[in-house]
Amino acid sequence: MFLQATERRNIDPPVQLEPYFPPAKPSLENLNAVCVHGSGRPRYPASCLPFSGYGYIRCAGTAVNRVEAWFSQCCQRGVAQGDQQIAKQAWETALSHFCIEEHGTMTLVHECCEKKGEERWNCFEKQAPNPSYQPLSGYAAPIIPPDRIFTWDPNTSDGRNIDPPVQLEPYFPPAKPSLENLNAVCVHGNGRPRYPASCLPSSGYGYIRRAGIAVNRVEAWFSQCCQRGVAQGDQQVLCCAKQAWETALSHFCIEEHGTMTLVHECCEKKGEERWNCFEKQAPNPSYQPLSGYTAPVITPDRIFTWDPNNCK
Structure with missing residues (x-):
């Protein structure tokens, strides 16, 4: 269970995981918010995640850290020139790694990770609690370098990720x-x-x-x-x-x-x-x-x- 703040909104990142996972699929409708409000959406430093147990919390928090760092990379002018395809690749890559890590545990995996292809992406998209990528009021995100490298492939215009581990x-x-x-x-x-x-x-x-x-x-x-x-x-x-x-x-x-x-x-x-x-x-x-x-x-x-x- 996630803690709930009764008098004011809690901005401690671990508390705010549920309203921000899974991240929404980038689109032309939310791309501006993806880029403009990136520093106002929560990150999850290792020190704020449980050291043991709660594997899902760690996997989900890490996935958010990755996708937000990669979005920042996507939003640099000249990298994708405003095209949402690079952001979609980053989103799919982050959630694919999340599912790989989920399947590597001895617990029940996230229901969307049981699906494949477009069914998986549609599942995550439907469950996204913040489809418009709005920021958390009063919050400034720390800089957390991603633990994995994301490289955009401009030749896959449909946003399909061709990173071999993701494609296992x-x-x-x-x-x-x-x-x-x-x-x-x-x-x-x-x-x-x-x-x-x-x-x-x-x-x-x-x-x-x-x-x-x-x-x-x-x-x-x-x-x-x-x-x-x-x-x-x-x-x-x-x-x-x-x-x-x-x-x-x-x-x-x-x-x-x-x-x-x-x-x-x-x-x-x-x-x-x-x-x-x-x-x-x-x-x-x-x-x-x-x-x-x-x-x-x-x-x-x-x-x-x-x-x-x-x-x-």
Whole structure:
């Protein structure tokens, strides 16, 4: 429960979290207030957030700090020249990181984080308590440097964020290779996200790291399968890709079972049940690329060897 001030409005940032989270989606209607009143909306210094427990409060307060710092960056004339698209990218990035951190806890996650794509953004937008981005009377925000760097990509005019860590959810688990998606598996490989170690959390959020590494492995191994000198003909390439897919997810499950946390539900299953589970949960079954993205080359940390004698 948040404290309520009975005689005057309390301007202590932790008390004022509820009226300011989630932040509203930037639009042409509120963009001026986003920029003009930024220093009048609350921030949440680490000293004001609970040291233990109340993980949601810390995650939400940190998300507000990030988005406000990034809005300030957006509002500098010459960066986006008044265009709200950069602010939308900052907003989506901040809330995506919030959801990643929510999913990294052992508690119930924010209901909007259970959704994906536009459904997620619409959910946050509907719940925003301050859609017009009005300031808090009598409050002057402290300067809190964001703990993450935000870089605007002007090539994504729809505001879609292409930061790989943020884009993990739409690409894990990878879909089962089939004759229907095999061409896309091979042709669009360098357009699907990879997750360099520098972009993954250094501590905590073990699931995020394991899933990102699994994607890196399977994409590298797909590239190996798609080289015609390795496998000849679609059937052999498909066999190789399926083996790569199963091997990557098998390693993922081994690593999941090596933790002290709840494992991915598909890893609780075995054999065809496991593969069917991952296949049903795959958010990108057609292996489409991410517009405007070019994947870095990441050498897999494990060697994959295709066994042509084990093709079904």
